Amino acid sequence: MEASAHCACVSSRPCTNDLGESSPCPKPARLWTPTVYSSFAKESFCYAGSPITIQESIEDYGAVVWPAALALSQYLEDNQEEFELRDRRVLEIGAGTGLVSIVASILGAYVTATDLPDILGNLRFNLSRNTQGRNLHQPQVRELMWGENLEQNFPRSSCLYDYILAADVVYYHTFLDPLLTTMKYLCQPGTVLLWANKFRFNTDFEFLEKFRRTFDTTLLAEFPGLEIKLFKATAKVE
Numbered sequence: 001m002e003a004s005a006h007c008a009c010v011s012s013r014p015c016t017n018d019l020g021e022s023s024p025c026p027k028p029a030r031l032w033t034p035t036v037y038s039s040f041a042k043e044s045f046c047y048a049g050s051p052i053t054i055q056e057s058i059e060d061y062g063a064v065v066w067p068a069a070l071a072l073s074q075y076l077e078d079n080q081e082e083f084e085l086r087d088r089r090v091l092e093i094g095a096g097t098g099l100v101s102i103v104a105s106i107l108g109a110y111v112t113a114t115d116l117p118d119i120l121g122n123l124r125f126n127l128s129r130n131t132q133g134r135n136l137h138q139p140q141v142r143e144l145m146w147g148e149n150l151e152q153n154f155p156r157s158s159c160l161y162d163y164i165l166a167a168d169v170v171y172y173h174t175f176l177d178p179l180l181t182t183m184k185y186l187c188q189p190g191t192v193l194l195w196a197n198k199f200r201f202n203t204d205f206e207f208l209e210k211f212r213r214t215f216d217t218t219l220l221a222e223f224p225g226l227e228i229k230l231f232k233a234t235a236k237v238e
């Protein structure tokens, strides 16, 4: 599948972010109002000193805020000295409604929020409404399907990230191997992967075993009662 790289703006001009990455916007204004969903709700949060309103829908996994997104957002807010995001390049996989990417953007990062094609309209809408006037760098929204065309769409030479963020990307689905492949692909030497997840199923723990074999990992935090764990991972030196 061909990647569509849209930036979070209404312009129909090709856009370039602060890093010089080209980001054409072939479907500009239309994508600003989500068309995929028919029933919406709003959730309000406050992170990094900013009120954040997230548009949700019950129609897709990626259209509601999941518990690990709250945990990771809170952790990023509370640990800004250890995980300084200002001017850092951050990519979120499975960004869903965009809460974590919004927090990273408000904290000053160059953010690229990614997900499946159908999710991007709502993701772009939430990122735009919550970061305009509050970001140092305009966040980007891009399609990234786990395991698909990674080298073509995110060449390692130019797509080098300081942080990869992932919240509740592990649950009962059939893309766990492509997900791990994607994490490994994006996690270059120097990249820190922060993965928060609620552990529900045996398959979640099986993924965790593979994750630990793939990366050098540290359990950064546990959220008692919520069964959420937050891991830091870096590429293993081979």
Ligand SMILES: C[S@@+](CC[C@H](N)C(=O)[O-])C[C@H]1O[C@@H](n2cnc3c(N)ncnc32)[C@H](O)[C@@H]1O
Binding pocket: 061, 062, 063, 064, 065, 066, 067, 068, 069, 070, 093, 094, 095, 096, 097, 098, 115, 116, 119, 144, 145, 146, 166, 167, 168, 169, 171, 173, 175
């Ligand atoms: C459980 S939701 C979590 C959303 C968000 N991170 C949060 O915590 O609120 C999982 C996300 O992964 C995305 N996803 C699922 N399968 C995917 C795939 N094969 N490639 C890319 N993204 C995928 C979904 O669209 C969804 O946004």
